Amino acid sequence: xxxxxxxxxxxxxxxxxxxxxxxxxxxxxxxxxxxxxxxxxxxxxxxxxxxxxxxxxxxxxxxxxxxxxxxxxxxxxxxxxxxxxxxxxxxxxxxxxxxxxxxxxxxxxxxxxxxxxxxxxxxxxxxxxxxxxxxxxxxxxxxxxxxxxxxxxxxxxxxxxxxxxxxxxxxxxxxxxxxxxxxxxxxxxxxxxxxxxxxxxxxxxxxxxxxxxxxxxxxxxxxxxxxxxxxxxxxxxxxxxxxx
Ligand SMILES: Cc1cc2nc3c(=O)[nH]c(=O)nc-3n(C[C@H](O)[C@H](O)[C@H](O)COP(=O)(O)OP(=O)(O)OC[C@H]3O[C@@H](n4cnc5c(N)ncnc54)[C@H](O)[C@@H]3O)c2cc1C
Numbered sequence: 001x002x003x004x005x006x007x008x009x010x011x012x013x014x015x016x017x018x019x020x021x022x023x024x025x026x027x028x029x030x031x032x033x034x035x036x037x038x039x040x041x042x043x044x045x046x047x048x049x050x051x052x053x054x055x056x057x058x059x060x061x062x063x064x065x066x067x068x069x070x071x072x073x074x075x076x077x078x079x080x081x082x083x084x085x086x087x088x089x090x091x092x093x094x095x096x097x098x099x100x101x102x103x104x105x106x107x108x109x110x111x112x113x114x115x116x117x118x119x120x121x122x123x124x125x126x127x128x129x130x131x132x133x134x135x136x137x138x139x140x141x142x143x144x145x146x147x148x149x150x151x152x153x154x155x156x157x158x159x160x161x162x163x164x165x166x167x168x169x170x171x172x173x174x175x176x177x178x179x180x181x182x183x184x185x186x187x188x189x190x191x192x193x194x195x196x197x198x199x200x201x202x203x204x205x206x207x208x209x210x211x212x213x214x215x216x217x218x219x220x221x222x223x224x225x226x227x228x229x230x231x232x233x234x235x236x237x238x239x240x241x242x243x244x
Pocket of ligand 1 (some may be wrong): 219224225228
């Protein structure tokens with residue numbers, strides 16, 4: 001709420017990436033009732049050392065050990081008027097939404113790169129590991145797994161390139177980023193699963209790269225909008241006459 005020239009923010013958000021090491025929080029807060037197309041949300045830059053800001057203990061996650069997350073709480077945190085992004089309640093929110101779409105292209109690209117690594121690890125393992133004296137890569141069912149992984153990776157690569165092109169040109173900054181995030185993050189889940197399968201029991205062991213990838217990529221289908229939310233954005237966008 002506005003108090004004189006200052007904004008006073010109270011609330012919390014779970015699972016904030018880098019919260020334990022952040023100096024600044026980009027904060028979405030409701031400043032007014034939503035009405036029509038106006039969601040009533042503004043964006044603020046809040047220093048982590050502002051009075052009233054507290055960060056919870058580091059979360060214990062399934063994977064992504066390199067990225068720390070924690071809950072963040074604001075208890076009547078006071079920030080000056082110039083903390084409002086874009087200088088108005090509407091401008092910052094629109095800018096933040098655009099950056100979310102760009103983030104989706106980014107996550108899709110991360111998914112493709114990680115899938116490529118899982119495939120490379122699997123090809124190397126299949127060429128090297130033997131079963132009863134036969135390299136497992138000579139079994140056609142193992143080759144089939146590699147072929148399915150490669151096909152998925154190629155499809156993801158092509159989709160990310162096309163989506164990035166459309167994002168940069170401004171042709172599509174809504175449907176394509178969500179469709180790419182949806183496809184590529186689901187794709188890397190399939191690829192990581194097959195990578196563990198190609199590795200057999202070794203794939204379940206902590207010291208093996210594909211075991212870490214299998215856990216790490218599970219998050220990609222959850223954050224920056226779940227797969228279900230991406231489907232909602234794509235479906236709703238098409239019905240509103242968006243670019244396909
Ligand atoms: C490791 C990690 C890091 C994160 N980092 C950040 C961060 O830095 N900043 C940040 O703001 N958030 C972050 N998040 C939060 C993350 O974006 C959310 O957890 C995610 O968007 C899902 O929201 P939720 O947890 O509230 O689940 P919910 O929204 O409650 O979802 C539960 C289920 O309901 C489904 N669902 C929800 N809404 C709909 C709908 N409208 N239609 C159909 N199905 C629906 C979901 O798809 C899901 O299957 C992080 C989360 C994790 C786990």
